[in-house]
Amino acid sequence: MRRGILATLLVGLLLNYADSKKAPTIGPLPDRPPEPKDNPTTxxxxxxxxxxxxxxxxxxxxxxxxxxxxxxxxxxxxxxxxxxxxxxxxxxxxxxxxxxxxxxxxxxxxxxxxxxxxxxxxxxxxxxxxxxxxxxxxxxxxxxxxxxxxxxxxxxxxxxxxxxxxxxxxxxxxxxxxxxNDSPFDRYMRGEKDAMDELQIKGMKLFVGKAGCVKCHNGPNFTDNKFHVTGVPKNKIEDDALVRATRNFVIRQAGFKDPERFDRDLGRYFITKKEKDKGAFKTPTLRNVALTPPYMHNGVFKTLDEVIEFYNRGGGDVPNKSPLLKPLNLTEEEKRALKAFLEALTCENIPYVEEPExxxxxxxxxxxxx
Ligand code: HEC
Ligand code: HEC
CATH class of the missing domain: 1.10.760.10 (Cytochrome c-like domain)
Structure with missing residues (x-):
């Protein structure tokens, strides 16, 4: 009997360990970004x-x-x-x-x-x-x-x-x-336990748990630096004649003979020409995201609430959508918490540079x- 409990505990520990090795995480941003050897910052x-x-x-x-x-x-x-x-x-x-x-x-x-x-x-x-x-x-x-x-x-x-x-x-x-890197989240991760309030902490738990955002938005800059199809809806401005002209130009430059057949931006597909990349875009950072509306590659969502509703529905409606997106069934309180957490990613001191002479x-x- 005793042995059984011990064995269960051991297996549990091992599973936890395996999980923690595999599971993507979020964390504070280091003070300085990396720089290439042939371009030191002076x-x-x-x-x-x-x-x-x-x-x-x-x-x-x-x-x-x-x-x-x-x-x-x-x-x-x-x-x-x-x-x-x-x-x-x-x-x-x-x-x-x-x-x-x-x-x-x-x-x-x-x-x-x-x-x-x-x-x-x-x-x-x-x-x-x-x-x-x-x-x-x-x-x-x-x-x-x-x-x-x-x-x-x-x-x-x-x-x-x-x-x-x-x-x-x-x-x-x-x-x-x-x-x-002085957002409430960074300060919290560095040990200032009161840097985030209760709602924000709840939002963080949802972010890495039930809401599954961390599957793509991970690492210190909240991006896996990979591409995913989320099925972001088309924005009607994409039908504007001059927006189309620019898009068609880009698609033709990418080697397509008939750019007119695309009525919207398919992102990574225009680079790789692979079916699986139709509508795939790079995971963007979420740092300071509260300050940079509107959202997505085509600016289709005006607010973070609209973005959260989109993910709550399980993303958009396209055949090759990422299997990582599923309806989330978030309560109103959970949506508020998730938004509060996104807002906790805003730096206290946003760098500002006056236009020089x-x-x-x-x-x-x-x-x-x-
Ligand atoms: C399957 C990977 C994936 C998951 C899971 C995911 N995202 Fe995203 N997220 C993306 C990609 C890719 C984009 C860019 C899509 C585009 O522009 O078409 C994006 C864009 C965003 C944006 C807009 C950022 C900007 O600057 O425009 C926000 C906000 C966002 N995600 C929040 C979340 C939240 C909150 C969750 C969890 C509920 C989540 N994401 C889950 C991949 C993902
Ligand atoms: C006329 C508007 C415009 C100008 C001017 C412009 N950019 Fe951009 N920039 C954009 C747009 C739009 C994108 C995204 C384009 C895309 O994904 O194809 C972008 C993307 C970027 C990115 C990538 C960001 C990311 O998260 O992927 C960087 C970095 C950047 N620009 C820096 C610059 C620098 C430096 C200059 C000046 C030399 C510049 N841009 C001039 C509009 C502009």
Missing amino acids: PVKVELGKLLYFDPRLSGDGSVSCATCHDPNHAWGKRRVMSPAYPENKHFRHSPTVLNVAYNTLMFWDGRVKTLEEQAKKPIASPFEMNMNYDLLVERLKSIPKYRELFKKAFPEDKDPINIDNVAKAIAAFERTIVC LPPYEGEIAKGGG
Whole structure:
């Protein structure tokens, strides 16, 4: 009899151990994001990257900067259904925040790029984002004395430091400073047991338990850095003629001959062309999510309540939906708790950077000729 109990206990312990090894978890964010060996973060590089990030002269007509779509006044995202776009165009995706993006290993909703350095070059050349030619950009930057000086200081080993790769490296170094980890959740995980209230703690338990959010939103940045089909409903704005034009352009560039046959964004599928990836998107971070509505790749949900209702229904209605999504049967109190927990992921001190004064072209008296 005694032995039986002991054996049961032992098996229980082992199962628990196996579970804890396998089960994905959430946790506090480390103080500094990782940085690549060939692009160490230095103060002068960050200073340069900050100017470039805010400088609309990186775009063809001088009207769009990174900050236009990843705006420090909008928690480094943009509170619009679809992202802004280069004049005369409309974007086909919602603009994600760059806050804490330095911790992620997949960039874009479809994860087509893996590093910040690689990423930063894309919008500059994209005809519907910044519409700039790299070679012309290099010449432009060379005509600005302050940039000549800063590139030299930031990349002292390079003989010819003003080039597109170094533009991207400096911007990436700046983005690695746009991080925060002082949310109530982080403080709670570091041992401040009163940093979260009862409702938030209940929400956290639901998040890792009954609601199953942790199956995809895990790790310190609340993303598994993988792709899933959740069946997010189509947004009617996706039928807008100019949104369609942009989407069709992207699909054609991806190698499809007949982009018109798609009436919505299928995410990862346009990259891999695999059936299973139809409608798959990268799991986004949930940090500071209360500050970055609307939600999903197409901005279809206006509030966190709508997102929670969506998951409570078991996600959307598509044949290849992830088996990880099932109806949750949450009570009203549980929905409130889950939302309270998502709100506990908001940093107390969101990094804010004032738009810097931009250095003039050589011989330019002031912007616009004085
Ligand atoms: C015209 C709007 C626009 C401009 C300008 C723009 N972006 Fe973006 N950015 C977006 C949109 C929209 C996405 C998502 C696109 C996608 O998934 O295909 C994005 C994605 C990103 C991501 C990936 C975020 C993630 O979580 O996956 C980073 C990082 C980023 N942009 C940084 C920059 C930088 C740096 C610049 C300036 C060089 C810049 N962006 C300029 C709209 C813009
Ligand atoms: C099967 C994996 C999976 C599970 C489980 C899951 N999510 Fe997600 N989540 C995603 C993906 C993928 C997206 C992006 C979908 C898109 O844009 O089409 C997303 C998007 C979101 C967003 C929008 C973020 C933004 O910035 O737009 C929120 C909020 C969210 N999830 C919360 C939750 C909550 C709360 C739960 C648990 C009830 C949960 N998720 C369960 C994969 C998952």
